[in-house]
Amino acid sequence: MTYREKLNDYWQLTRMHRPIGIFLLLWPTLWALWIAAGGFPSPHVLLVFVLGTVLMRSAGCAINDFADRDFDPHVARTKDRPVASGRVTPEEAVRLFVVLSLIAFGLLTSLKDVPTILLGIPAAILAGSYPFMKRWISIPQAYLGLAFSAGIPMAFSAIQHQVPWAIVLPLVIANVCWVVAYDTLYAMVDREDDLKIGVKSSAILFGRHDRLIVALLHATSLLLLIQLGLNAELGTIYFAGIAVAAWLAAYQQWITRDRDPQACFRAFLNNNYFGAAIFIGLLLDLSF
Template sequence: MYPKLTDYARLMRLDRPIGIYLLLWPTLWALWFAAGGPPPLPVFVVFVLGTVLMRSAGCAINDFADRDFDPHVARTRERPLAAGRVRPREALALFAGVCLLALALLLSLRNLPVVLWSVPAVMLAAAYPFMKRWISIPQAVLGLAFSWGIPMAFAAVRPEVDWALALPLMAANVAWVIAYDTWYAMVDRQDDLRIGVKSSAILFGRHDRLVIALLQGGALLLLIQLGFNTGRGLFYEAGIAVAAMLMVYQQRITRGREPARCFQAFLNNHWFGAAIFIGLALDYVVGA
């Protein structure tokens, strides 16, 4: 019984929380921008727990979609589904069950617009893993999936979504997601070429690091403009500056494109997102 529970936890990547962080930071950016500071505690709790649940559900459906590919990739062949310790129908049941838990959590807010906004979020989470077969930049779909919490956050704390803030925030996050997931895809590029999986790392080819720099730089410019439009100050600017330094650090360590270094750059994006949030949160505290 316990080994099976361990396999379920690993299927949901609860032992590797990096994906939770990468989904959480932009959601928190949106909550703070939408609320003009710290959001109501119930909303904060629901969105944090919902982030954990939806990332877990996304991992389960991802491994279901990749069950025929993962055994042939060195980094993924020991995942529970690829190794045969979890059956495909168990992964589907886990995906459905976790999505229902997230829905129940969302219903506790008694906010119909937020519930309605969650429907495309689930559809995007379910669709993304299959995009690797059809489009050359599946990371764009992942970017949308990881950005859908932004309009949900606005709907949770405002009468309606302020698109003048939400759209540039979503655009910044989509650009950032494509950038950091390209670092991730560069780790598996040779295996993906061999088995026929599409990725941004393959699409960008020898221009991969340049495109990543442009995407991250574009994301920072959008965030700077958002800060200007909302009257943010020194602490927010300091957070942006730290994120920019981390962007340079990622470029520096990946000059040779070694897979381990690319994976390190991917992981470093946790601090990129955290720096922006900490600067934003401190700025609202000081401003208040």
């Protein structure tokens, strides 16, 4: 195997060719940064969190494929992944996870803020342990929600040098609800394969109530974000972003009405626009 081929396998292992996961992890972090700063945050802080998001998502994909090395070959969507197909060894995947995590942690230390750096430790633990949760808990998507929310308290700590939990906790809960909603749509794509191989997921747990619960989770997330906006006295543009996100959630319900796997996957991808709508509304509202 050539050097270029190996780099390409690592590129695919970290899903850099499919950046949807980066965006879904980045949007709530950006929400938190803008709310904490009351507008545009410090360029240094913004750079650290954006690059850290890319690195930790990539690290999470590497350890995920290590954890799923015995399952992925039996799932149509994942059988050609580098570890599942044998192009990358499990040991290489673990080493890549460690290296990327250490780079991200080193980047975090450039902030020279000890509380924020310490918050990075449980964030890394959540990212590294999530892939194994689908063996033990019936709704691993909730654990993923916690992992994808780790940047929220870190953002407030980095900017305000404290974690105002009265603001942070509702924002975390809103994000966890959103993550469970969109990752349930993602799990609906693989539900039949997951049932065969014994992998747990919210799509299996929710059963025929899956779409209803996804709708309720989206609604809960939006209501919490509306309350946050009211408490922070945000303006019309922010709430317009919330309205667009609500329309997108309704659109996802419509296209998944027959639970067609391809439609469920499109609905999952559509959540990138959901997160972006909220951020754009927040960005514009705090800019004027």
